[in-house]
Amino acid sequence: MLQEKEISEIKSFLSSPKKITITAHRNPDGDAMGSSLGLLHFLKQLNHEVVFISPNEFPDFLAWLPDTNKVVIFEREYDKALPILQKSDLIFTLDFNALHRTGDAMQKTLETLTNPMMMIDHHQLPDDYAKYTFSDVNYGSTCQMVYDFINILGYNHLINKEIATCLYTGIVTDSGSFRFPKTTSDTHKCVADLIDKGANNSEIHSALFDNSSYTRLQLLGKALQNLKVLPELKASYITLSQEELDSFNYKKGDTEGIVNYGLSIEGIIVTAIFIENKEEGIIKISFRSQGGFDVNEFARNHFNGGGHINAAGGKSFSNLEETVKQFIAILAKEKK
Numbered sequence: 001m002l003q004e005k006e007i008s009e010i011k012s013f014l015s016s017p018k019k020i021t022i023t024a025h026r027n028p029d030g031d032a033m034g035s036s037l038g039l040l041h042f043l044k045q046l047n048h049e050v051v052f053i054s055p056n057e058f059p060d061f062l063a064w065l066p067d068t069n070k071v072v073i074f075e076r077e078y079d080k081a082l083p084i085l086q087k088s089d090l091i092f093t094l095d096f097n098a099l100h101r102t103g104d105a106m107q108k109t110l111e112t113l114t115n116p117m118m119m120i121d122h123h124q125l126p127d128d129y130a131k132y133t134f135s136d137v138n139y140g141s142t143c144q145m146v147y148d149f150i151n152i153l154g155y156n157h158l159i160n161k162e163i164a165t166c167l168y169t170g171i172v173t174d175s176g177s178f179r180f181p182k183t184t185s186d187t188h189k190c191v192a193d194l195i196d197k198g199a200n201n202s203e204i205h206s207a208l209f210d211n212s213s214y215t216r217l218q219l220l221g222k223a224l225q226n227l228k229v230l231p232e233l234k235a236s237y238i239t240l241s242q243e244e245l246d247s248f249n250y251k252k253g254d255t256e257g258i259v260n261y262g263l264s265i266e267g268i269i270v271t272a273i274f275i276e277n278k279e280e281g282i283i284k285i286s287f288r289s290q291g292g293f294d295v296n297e298f299a300r301n302h303f304n305g306g307g308h309i310n311a312a313g314g315k316s317f318s319n320l321e322e323t324v325k326q327f328i329a330i331l332a333k334e335k336k
């Protein structure tokens, strides 16, 4: 939690126009985009010059969020992004706990900067790079933290429809539409207020989840056919090879949420999806679990990743088949 002294320092810093940059993790999801754009619209209300720099492209299913057309993409627009970062009076880093989560390219740049940073994030074990760190794993989303941050500063009345829409989006996506365990009465009080301030809950849900292409649903069908169950390990997993992705005209965001199907089978407590990325030479993995099975630890210890207790991700540099074998072997070993 932020100290009283830090809060008053931040408040006085924000009381006159500043140059502020916001960034989030690579491959931004609903929470990364929603919290960044929500904070951006809030800081604009306070008359700051604000830019959101995303490490790489954001998925199409979030392109309707207000002002995505002004997002600077670091990996594509380095020459534009660098001076913005260098001239920042403050850099907000949202929805990640360590600079490497912005990817190799942006990490290198961020590490050379001496500009003060502020982290707002809900992942475990935050690194110590920021002047101000608002980090709390009890939150289900960074968006809910940004909402509390605005309230702590005493600016609840400045929350407009744009801010409410962005924050609502990340809360819906990171909570699996309000079903994951970190969804609390505070979450519902927060979204109730966001609805009062103009977030159209039904339209947002529809914009997020009723916008699939036909090929995306066919890809989901393929993923479900590829689903394997390991009852003795209470585990399941899905694979998608590059060839399969290509044959369904894969676009960024198309595999979002598919991993959860593996957990919907009775008796399964841990699941994973392995997605081949030939261009990056990796297998990108998402893990999900129920109860005490800690996939953050699992991803950290075995698959170059991390995240939360019940939702984490990582990557492997072996091929798809080897990676799956490794996954099963580790589970079998841990079971013992």
Ligand code: 5GP
Residues within 6 Å of the ligand: 025, 029, 101, 285, 286, 287, 304, 305, 306, 307, 308, 311, 312, 313, 314, 315
């Ligand atoms: P997802 O599976 O939806 O991509 O991510 C689930 C959670 O794990 C998110 O909180 C995300 O930030 C985190 N996560 C995903 N991939 C990685 C990774 O490669 N490294 C780390 N440290 N966290 C990850």
Ligand code: MN
Residues within 6 Å of the ligand: 031, 032, 095, 122, 140, 141, 142, 174
């Ligand atoms: Mn998040």
